[in-house]
């Protein structure tokens with residue numbers, strides 16, 4: 001048991017170190033894409049955004065906004081995410097979205113791309129699995145049905161608001 005705890009501590013330390021090393025380089029390479037109020041990008045299809053935006057440049061303009069989170073939950077239900085991830089995002093047939101585990105990383109940029117492209121296309125673009133959830137399977141390319149990027153940002157806002165993992169892991 002003690003040894004097990006030691007392994008976990010070392011893993012957490014290494015994960016923390018990796019985030020620390022990755023963060024400055026990402027910030028240096030990608031200028032932030034603006035989704036300011038009234039921006040035409042908010043009405044653009046998520047797949048178009050993903051194709052044009054450099055890696056690391058996507059940031060959620062609604063993060064922390066309770067009204068957007070509420071709308072995001074309605075969209076989460078209507079786009080059928082709940083069928084796989086459960087109505088509360090706690091998982092079901094498919095992995096939970098609100099625990100402390102992010103399969104490909106938990107940044108806004110990565111989540112936007114994963115949900116738009118699906119896991120197969122995401123990995124074809126060089127993204128790698130960083131963690132394992134209790135269930136493993138392909139995440140579909142939901143960008144083909146999500147009408148506009150603002151819908152996806154609202155959904156991500158809701159996922160963040162429902163998050164109940166360790167606070168320091170919310171965005172990593």
Ligand code: HEC
Nearest residue numbers: 079080081084094101102103104119136137138139140142
């Ligand atoms: C057909 C079932 C299915 C549907 C529908 C679906 N997903 Fe997924 N989703 C998955 C699976 C399976 C994975 C895990 C992928 C992997 O392990 O590579 C996943 C992974 C994810 C992740 C990463 C979770 C983590 O812990 O890192 C997020 C976020 C996500 N989905 C959001 C959504 C959203 C938002 C929608 C709706 C727009 C949606 N999913 C629709 C099956 C689904």
